[in-house]
Amino acid sequence: MPEWAGTIGANARAARAAEALLSMDTPNPSQLRREPGTALHRQLFMVLRDQIAQGAYGVGELIPAEDALCAQFDVSRITVRRAVSDLEHLGLVEKRPGRGTFVRAVPRAQRPQPSFGLIESLGRQARETEVTVLKVETALAPPTVAQQLQLEAGAVAVHAVRLRSAHGTPMMVTDAWVPQEVGRHVTASELQKRALFEILMAEGIKFGRVIQEVTAVAADPVLAGLLRVDLGAPLVRLVRLLHDRRKRPVQYITIHFTGERSRVLMEVPAEAVNTMGAGQIVHDLELPEG
Structure with missing residues (x-):
């Protein structure tokens, strides 16, 4: 791979991370529904999961800290912890003591071979x-x-x-x-x-x-x-x-x-x-x- 390709990829990831961090300055609690029967931690889990899937947080990058997520989505710490725990259970993130929670590389199954009936x-x-x-x-x-x-x-x-x-x-x-x-x-x-x-x-x-x-x-x-x-x-x-x-x-x-x-x-x-x-x-x- 040419050297410039790696540089562009790194810059793109940095731009996505910066965009995600900047969006935290303006909390948008309307992203989560608060009607009875709608679990906030599950909604937050799905928002973070989708952001990871879309590349807002690349492999090896930090996701926002508890305080930042609490402020952004107007939820409690226990809600954030349950959402992050669900992400961790799926293998999407990993907690590193004293450093934060990082996005993991998740291997995807290979496409089925033609002989796979x-x-x-x-x-x-x-x-x-x-x-x-x-x-x-x-x-x-x-x-x-x-x-x-x-x-x-x-x-x-x-x-x-x-x-x-x-x-x-x-x-x-x-x-x-x-x-x-x-x-x-x-x-x-x-x-x-x-x-x-x-x-x-x-x-x-x-x-x-x-x-x-x-x-x-x-x-x-x-x-x-x-x-x-x-x-x-x-x-x-x-x-x-x-x-x-x-x-x-x-x-x-x-x-x-x-x-x-x-x-x-x-x-x-x-x-x-x-x-x-x-x-x-x-x-x-x-x-x-x-």
């Missing part, structure tokens, strides 16, 4: 996480589930709810339904040993078409408790409908996770750019005719 991805996910089986039952399929799995009204299906964690940190909650005829061996003991897709493959299922839908939702009391996030915190909801090679739906699964710990990665081949495989944004809004 759904089954490989599911296998990797199973290997890299620990599973807690929360529920396995044969139950009446809700109308939406019955429709997606092409079951008759009043039909039962196998229902499995699991929590996947990494090193003790909850990563995602999976809520899966499978038709009873292919879910005979889906039990709590089996799910402790094998992933659901492995159980289905052992039943002779060969996966084919997959439809996925990604939306954003607020954490309800159950999900907030399982994922250790605040009530109402934003979550990513991924709904996946898997078919077999005979085009029969064999699994309907809903996955919830926080964007602070996980991401959705996709790679679309050139030949699929103009197909549904590239994904679509669908607006759930009735537009006026004409």
